[in-house]
Amino acid sequence: MNRQARIVLHLDMDAFFAAVEQREDPSLVGRPVIIGHRGRRGVVATCSYEARRFGVHSAMPSVTAEKLCPQGIWINGRHDLYRRVSREIFTLVADHLPCLERVSVDEAYGEMTGLVGSFAEAEALARDLQQAIHTTHRLGASIGIGGCRFVAKIASDLEKPRGLVVIPPEDFARRLGPLPVRRIGGIGPRLAERLARLGIETIEQLGRADPRLLRRELGLRTALFVEQRARGEDDRPVGISQQRKQISEERTYVDDLHGDRAICRELLARAEGVARQLRTGELLARTVVLKVRDGAYRTITRSKTLDEPTDLGPEIFAVARELWQQRTGFRGRGLRLLGVGASGLIPRIRVQPRLFADPRREQVRQAARASDAINRKFGAGTIVPGRLLDTDRPPAPEQGEEPTVERRMCTPRPEAKVQRTHRGEAPATHPPDL
Ligand SMILES: [Mg+2]
Structure with missing residues (x-):
């Protein structure tokens, strides 16, 4: 199986x-704004590009900044405001990049592996994101894009402001080789100094250094770390910010939804949607959540934790159906709202491939990924599980049955009496509450 190269933003x-x-x-606008406290003990939190032209930068003592830029306009940061804006921005970013790890108020990593098929696609997505x-x-x-975290991080800093720098693995040596080793996260001033004493100042020189020398001078652990970075390697996964706890899809119906068959059909459609989002985000879910609301506005949620985390529609559906049939006590009532969610999210990359992975499950996943790719290319709904097309066919499959996939180009998705909940076209997914 050829595994797609990793792409990190x-x-x-x-x-x-x-x-x-x-x-x-x-x-x-256009003026040298400096955020921070003036005075003897103050430091600059950040400053506008106009102030940077005077040599002012973050973490600089305010006294120095005042000397360099006497006309600077000082503002004592409004951190509640920045946090609120940050939350709004990263909610938007998470719509483009489901697997998102925020590392500070204004910085995040996104895992793009599986979300896009190439660095060119990654660049196009990043450009849309920047524009949005x-x-x-x-x-x-x-934005910086690379084959791993530290490359992406260096890349985002290369052409600020409004930079978009893509460094695929084959460009690593050419683009980053000439940079000082200090640009690598984890190489601080002290380590840089020790390397400098060995005659190593750039990433390229680090790559050419004799491993025996590095191991002797730096110790095995540090030597292995810098050798890895010099090769452009960094296997740290992109985690999910704690706050992104659930992916879900729900629909509100104009006319209450009646009957097991219709309800199961909707459950399957929502389960497939949630599974697609999981795969897009390179995530697996440990728990399936069902939410139902009846005509009298009684709402309940039920959840069940799986033996094995999943990103497969049929598996999520099977659990959602079980929750519906056995746990809600709502059977026989008309439903006003129906939602399926996935929680207990873990990045796929963190799940060790099992020694005896179930080949059938893997087949279902590959088929699902193939249809995800086609739907991305030709528009959502180009390929849907066959069961969703045929309203007369009983929708309840056997547990674990794989969806029959039918090709369906350019015909509208049958969506009788379904009204999407708020916000126009997009299904009602919950953005992460950052
Ligand atoms: Mg910044």
Whole structure:
């Protein structure tokens, strides 16, 4: 099986606090704004690009900044505001990149492996994302894309502001080789100094260094670490920010939904949607959640934890159906709302491939991924499980049965009496609450 190369994105807002201030007060646009406390003990939190031109930068003592840029406009940061804007921005980002790990108020990593098929596609998605942030929030973001975290991180910093730098593995040596070793996260001033004493100042020199020398001088652990980075390797996964706890899809019906058959059909459609989102985000779910609301507005949720985490529609459906049939006590009532969710999310990359992976499950996953790819290319709903097309066929399959996949080009998805809940076309997914 040929495994797709890994693609990781790093997004970093440009001069974030200062940019928010300039957005809120247009009189600050184009002027050297410095966020931080003045005075003997103060340091610069961040500053606008206009102030950077004077040599001011983050973490600089305020006294120095005042000398370099006497005309600087000082603002004592409004951190509640920045946090709120940050939350809005990363909610938007998570719509593009389900597997998102925030590392600070203005920075996040996104796992793009599986989400896009190539670095070119990754670049196109990143450009859309940058544009969306600019259009919606009038703020600039820089994005780096690489084969792993540290490359993406360096890349996002190369062409700030509004930079978009893509460094596929084959360009690593050419693009990053000439940079000082300090650019690598984890190589601090002390380690850089020790390397400098060995005559190693750039990433390229680090790559050419004799491993025996490195091991002797730095110790095995550190030597292995720097050798890995010099080869452009970093196997740290992109985690999910704690706050993203659930992926779900729900629908509200204009006319209450009646009958097991119709309900199971809807459950299957929601389960498939949730599974697709999981696969897109390279996630697996440990728990399936069912939410139902009857005509009298009684709402209940039920959940069940699986033996094995999954990203497969039929497996999620089987559990959702079981919850519906056995646990809700709502049978026989008409439903106003029906939702299927997945929680207990874990990045796929963290799940060790099992020694005896179930080949049948793997087959279902591959078929699902293939249809995901076609749907991405030709539009959602190009391929759907056959069962969803045929309203007369009993929708309840045997547990674990794989969906029959039918090709269906350019015909509308049958959606009798389904009204999407809020926000237009998109299914009602819950953005992460960051
Ligand atoms: Mg930043």
